[in-house]
Amino acid sequence: MEKDSIGNKVAHRLLQLRQANGLTQEQLAERANIDSSVISRIERGFRTNIRLETLDKLTKALGVNYTDLFTFTDDKQIQKRIEGKLALITDKEALQTLEKLIDILSEK
Incomplete structure (x- = not known):
C-alpha cells in the first residue's frame, strides 16, 4: 500500500487513537463488537476497504467522532x-x- 494513501493514514490514526486510549487490539475489538483480527489487519495496512459500519463501531468504541478520526497530524x-x-x-x-x-x- 502507498505510504500516503488514505487507507494507510486511517490505519495509522486508528492505531494512535487506540494507543491513546490505552487499549489493546482485543479490548478495542470487544468494545466495538468486531473481531480483533479486523483491527490487526487495518492497523497493519492489509485492510484498506474498511466498511462504514466498521468505522462507525470503531469511532464509537474509541469515543471519537469522524473529524477526530480523519485529522491526520504529525x-x-x-x-x-x-x-x-x-x-x-x-x-x-x-x-x-x-x-x-x-x-x-x-x-x-
Missing part, C-alpha cells in the same frame, strides 16, 4: 510550525508569557 510537523512561529516573536514580555504557558501545559 507531531514533528506541529513542533516545527510552533518553533517557526516562536522564532518570529521578538517581544520579550510575550516570550516570557509563552514560556509560562508552556510550563503550565507541560505539567499536565
Whole structure:
C-alpha cells in the first residue's frame, strides 16, 4: 500500500487513537463488537476497504467522532510550525508569557 494513501493514514490514526486510549487490539475489538483480527489487519495496512459500519463501531468504541478520526497530524510537523512561529516573536514580555504557558501545559 502507498505510504500516503488514505487507507494507510486511517490505519495509522486508528492505531494512535487506540494507543491513546490505552487499549489493546482485543479490548478495542470487544468494545466495538468486531473481531480483533479486523483491527490487526487495518492497523497493519492489509485492510484498506474498511466498511462504514466498521468505522462507525470503531469511532464509537474509541469515543471519537469522524473529524477526530480523519485529522491526520504529525507531531514533528506541529513542533516545527510552533518553533517557526516562536522564532518570529521578538517581544520579550510575550516570550516570557509563552514560556509560562508552556510550563503550565507541560505539567499536565
